[in-house]
Amino acid sequence: xxxxxxxxxxxxxxxxxxxxLQCAQDMNHEYMSWYRQDPGMGLRLIHYSVGAGITDQGEVxxxxxVSRSTTxxxxxxxxxxxxxxxxxxxxxxxxxxAGNEQFFGPGTRLTVL
Amino acid sequence: EDKVVQSPLSLVxxxxxxxxxxxxxxxxxxxxxxxxxxEKKAPTFLFMLTSSGIEKKSGRLSSILxxxxxxxxxxxxxxxxGDSAIYLCAFNTGNQFYFGTGTSLTVIP
Numbered sequence: 001x002x003x004x005x006x007x008x009x010x011x012x013x014x015x016x017x018x019x020x021l022q023c024a025q026d027m028n029h030e031y032m033s034w035y036r037q038d039p040g041m042g043l044r045l046i047h048y049s050v051g052a053g054i055t056d057q058g059e060v061x062x063x064x065x066v067s068r069s070t071t072x073x074x075x076x077x078x079x080x081x082x083x084x085x086x087x088x089x090x091x092x093x094x095x096x097x098a099g100n101e102q103f104f105g106p107g108t109r110l111t112v113l
Numbered sequence: 114e115d116k117v118v119q120s121p122l123s124l125v126x127x128x129x130x131x132x133x134x135x136x137x138x139x140x141x142x143x144x145x146x147x148x149x150x151x152e153k154k155a156p157t158f159l160f161m162l163t164s165s166g167i168e169k170k171s172g173r174l175s176s177i178l179x180x181x182x183x184x185x186x187x188x189x190x191x192x193x194x195g196d197s198a199i200y201l202c203a204f205n206t207g208n209q210f211y212f213g214t215g216t217s218l219t220v221i222p
Contacts, residue, residue, distance in 0.1 A: 033210070042117075042201065043156070043212040050208060058209060090155060097208050101147065104155035 002026050006091050006105035013081040013112045021076040021108050023091030031094045032074040033058070033102070034066065036087040043090065049074055050097050081112045115140045117204055119213035127221050130192050134216045136202035137184040144205040146178055146185050151199040151215070159187070159200075192220045 007022045025032065033048040045058030049068040063085060065077040074093075078085060088109050092102040116139045126132055136146070145163045149156035160169045165180035173192075178185045189196055199215040 035212075040214060042214040043203075043210075045209055045211075048208065056208065059211075100145070101158045101161055102210065103158070106155050 004091055004093055004103050004105035006089075006108050008108060009106065011108060011110050013078070013110065015082060015112060017081050019078050019081065021078075021089055021091075021110075023074045023076065023105060024072050025074075025093040025103070026072065027093065027095075027103070028071060029093035029095055029103075030071070031097045031102075032068065033092050034064070034074070034076045035090045035092065036060065036085075037090060037107075038087050046076065046089075078110075083112045086110060086112045115204070115206065115209075115211050117202060117211050117213040119200075119202055119216050121216060122214070123217040123219070125219045125221060126192055128192060128194060130220075131188065131190045132192060132218060134187040134189075134200050134218070135184060136186070136213055138204050138211075139183065140204045140206055140211065142206040143180070144207055147203045147205065147210075148176055148185075148187050149201040149203065151201055152197075156201055189218075192218075194220050194222055196220050 004025045030051050034046040035043040044060050047066040049055045055066050090107050091105040094100045094102045118137050120135045147161045148159040160176045162178040168177045173190045176187045197220045199217050201215045203210045203212040
């Protein structure tokens with residue numbers, strides 16, 4: 001049981017490049033989410049999904065897209081990277097959207113030059 | 114606007130001390146409050162609270178929620194250096210989780 005996995009662990013992009021951060025969970029969780037964590041800002045919700053085929057925006061969705069074609073996978077796409085997107089990104093999942101415990105992936109540290 | 118405020122922002126204590134971390138909130142559709150511990154990596158779950166006045170305990174850690182006064186506290190007794198971390202609280206409103214900025218705890222031997 002791997003839990004929540006994220007790839008890559010580290011990434012450096014140039015302004016304007018696009019990329020996809022991968023997230024997968026093997027716990028058959030309905031709810032998945034993406035957060036960014038910046039110094040002094042805590043964790044901020046980017047997008048979330050309450051099940052396959054259903055996604056919605058969180059607090060800070062601009063510049064990011066998501067899709068949820070399967071229960072297991074929830075990739076996050078940066079459309080045109082900007083220096084303001086330099087951050088640590090965490091994917092998380094929980095059994096359902098009833099506010100239960102979220103399990104976090106190990107994070108991706110992204111730097112945009 | 115939903116909001117979570119944690120205090121203090123940082124705390125330095127000696128081993129053996131007891132600490133109390135605070136989390137207050139303004140949330141329009143409260144479902145649950147969660148506490149997490151974050152060392153140099155991903156947050157790990159500590160407690161989930163949904164009912165007012167019921168204390169949750171795990172070893173030296175305990176937490177309680179006051180839904181009338183809109184706050185929660187996390188207590189750590191007999192602190193150890195391994196308790197050094199950022200402690201995050203979060204509220205769930207059904208579909209979304211709102212996190213505070215965290216309290217950074219440093220425990221000195």
